[in-house]
Amino acid sequence: MRSGFLLCGVLACTPLFAQDTKKEIQKYQQMIADGSPVELFELEGEALWKKAQGPKNVSLEKCDLGQGAGVLKGAYARLPRYFKDADRVMDLETRLLHCMTTLQGRGREEATKRVFGNENQPSEMEYLSAYVAAQSRGARLAAGTSHPREKEAYELGRALFFHRAGGWDMSCASCHGEEGKRIRMQDLPVLSKREFARPIMATWPAYRVSNSQFKTMQWRINDCYRQMRYPEPSFASDATIALNTFLTVTAAGEPYRGPGTKR
Amino acid sequence: MTRVLLSSFLVFPLLAGAQTTAPDVQKVLQRDFKARGQATMDRVVQDGVQRVCTESDDRPPAALAKQMEADQLKAIAFPEGSLIGDWKRGEGIAQNGRGLQWTDPAGAGGGGSCYNCHQLSPQEASHGTLGPSLLRFGATRGNGTEMQRYVYGKIYNAKAYNLCSQMPRLGHSGTLTPEQIKDLVGLLLDPASPVNR
Numbered sequence: 001m002r003s004g005f006l007l008c009g010v011l012a013c014t015p016l017f018a019q020d021t022k023k024e025i026q027k028y029q030q031m032i033a034d035g036s037p038v039e040l041f042e043l044e045g046e047a048l049w050k051k052a053q054g055p056k057n058v059s060l061e062k063c064d065l066g067q068g069a070g071v072l073k074g075a076y077a078r079l080p081r082y083f084k085d086a087d088r089v090m091d092l093e094t095r096l097l098h099c100m101t102t103l104q105g106r107g108r109e110e111a112t113k114r115v116f117g118n119e120n121q122p123s124e125m126e127y128l129s130a131y132v133a134a135q136s137r138g139a140r141l142a143a144g145t146s147h148p149r150e151k152e153a154y155e156l157g158r159a160l161f162f163h164r165a166g167g168w169d170m171s172c173a174s175c176h177g178e179e180g181k182r183i184r185m186q187d188l189p190v191l192s193k194r195e196f197a198r199p200i201m202a203t204w205p206a207y208r209v210s211n212s213q214f215k216t217m218q219w220r221i222n223d224c225y226r227q228m229r230y231p232e233p234s235f236a237s238d239a240t241i242a243l244n245t246f247l248t249v250t251a252a253g254e255p256y257r258g259p260g261t262k263r
Numbered sequence: 264m265t266r267v268l269l270s271s272f273l274v275f276p277l278l279a280g281a282q283t284t285a286p287d288v289q290k291v292l293q294r295d296f297k298a299r300g301q302a303t304m305d306r307v308v309q310d311g312v313q314r315v316c317t318e319s320d321d322r323p324p325a326a327l328a329k330q331m332e333a334d335q336l337k338a339i340a341f342p343e344g345s346l347i348g349d350w351k352r353g354e355g356i357a358q359n360g361r362g363l364q365w366t367d368p369a370g371a372g373g374g375g376s377c378y379n380c381h382q383l384s385p386q387e388a389s390h391g392t393l394g395p396s397l398l399r400f401g402a403t404r405g406n407g408t409e410m411q412r413y414v415y416g417k418i419y420n421a422k423a424y425n426l427c428s429q430m431p432r433l434g435h436s437g438t439l440t441p442e443q444i445k446d447l448v449g450l451l452l453d454p455a456s457p458v459n460r
Contacts, residue, residue: 152282156291159283162320164313165292166306167363167438168431169422171317175393183379183391229363229436230292231302237295 029261036261038130038207041122041214045131048124054104063099065092065132076136077256080153080245081144089144089153091244093218094236096128115235116219119212126214129205129259136256141201143248150245153238157246160239161192167229172243174228186263191247201251203260210263217244285309285317300365316427328426335423339416339434342441346411346448353450354457357383362438373438375418375447380430383450384457394430401452402459414448 050059065075066083080091086098093115100111117123144150161172175183176191189196205216221240225233233240292307312331315323323331355374362373377383380393383400404410417424419434419441433439439447450456 155282156288159285159288160291162317163285163288163292164317165289165309167302167436169313169316170429170431174429178393181391181393183393184389186391188393225296226302226364226366229302229306229431231296231304231306232299232365233296239291239295242291 028263033261036207036209038134038214038259038261041127041130041207041259042134043131044122045127045129045134048127049131054100054106056103056105058104060096060099060103060128063096063103065095072132072135074136074139076133077139078142078144080150080241080248082147082149087149088238089147089149089241089245091217091236091241092129092132093125093216094241096125096132097236112235116216116222117213122214125218126205126216129216130214133205133256133259137258139256141198141248141251141254141256143245143252145249145252153242153245154249156239157242157244158192160243161246165230166225170228172224172228192250194250197247197251198254201248202254202256203258203262206258206260206262208262214259285314288317301363301367301369302365312422312426319427321427323426332423332426335420335426335432335435336416339419339423340441341412341415342445346415346445347406347452348442348445348447348449350446350449350453350456350458352443353446353448354384356439356443356446357450358387363436375433375439375443376431377447386457397451397458400458401454401456406452406454411448411452414451415444418444418447 048060050061052059062069064070064083064085065072066078066081067073067075076092079095080089082089083095083098088094090098097108097111100106101108114123115125117126145154161176164171164174171177173192175181175188178188179190179196181188189200191197191200204220205214207214218235218240221243222233222235225231289307289309293304296304296307298304309317312335315327315331357375357377359374360376360379361367362376367373378387378390380391382390382392382396382398385398400414401410413424417430418439420432421428421430422432422435431438434441434444451458453459
């Protein structure tokens, strides 16, 4: 036992195994990225961006995502941020919804009737998110941190991350708080730490191979709370935006390389 | 009671500098979340355990933790007789990750989500690591009355033994019935269970 430990200590055995596993996972990730339909979502999103809709029968092409009306390049990488016209910090989906109601004159109820799609029918929000996010490839994540409301959102998001409640007494940190842990076979990134938050936030929104669906960050947060046995967070609510702000600010500086393709 | 109050005062000043307190967050949850299915809004109102663990960053003062753990323990109704149920049913309950979500039907039929976090039967390779491995749990610890009570109690209300444990209070929360918990005790303690073979 003792000599076994000496021969097969931390320096020898574990890294070999870990390297093999890591290589296998990288191979798998490369494989699913090669066959990813993300580009199709981007194309469909572009068509929807340019499609005249709503009572005002206009497209979203004049939508200001924070870099000026209609400027898409690098806009997603700088969200969430404070918008003076709405007097709120907004993430991508919230801002898209804002443009649907203001520019296109659509009702909030109609525009949010089906924000999360399914395998057979993705949602308008998912297509649009894919298109807009793709225009930030290569831009470094730089969510707003200077406006007092942005600071407030970050602080609230951080407090939410560690807040324990719900039917199972959970906070985000119950699963994303300790390094090297898994749920079943799924690795759990410690999202309050920079080195873990960066690769994750740089690849959302994302296509998920396991259920053949394109998923947005609003969905990701919604589905975590479902599994935490909370009631449902309202779409585009300040709580969800605050959490997204905390995560994106923690990931600041990482070049965006999404929309991603995930297991 | 005095001790509880004193200890609480020890906790709160640590947070005086924080910008967003647990009551602040609770108000935000009450404003921004909505009931859906069985996931009702009372779930965002923190109980004492959730509040103390949030405010102390899961490191409650020892005296306070001890008293609150004792209170949680007192509230467990231990069934009479042997607590070792059917390990075969227990394995199914351990595998089942449903229950209490807004997508789940209300009432019984949920599971314990045990494999999400623990290794149990060696045949199940897809197990999480958030909790300790429970492989050979009964074989190494025995299955006497005290051990049965401990395992039943731990599953019913993990906070009775470790106040800020990340393990859900599966009986206390109504996720599992006493009968289901006994089946899980069987899975962990029955010598015939794959956990111990």
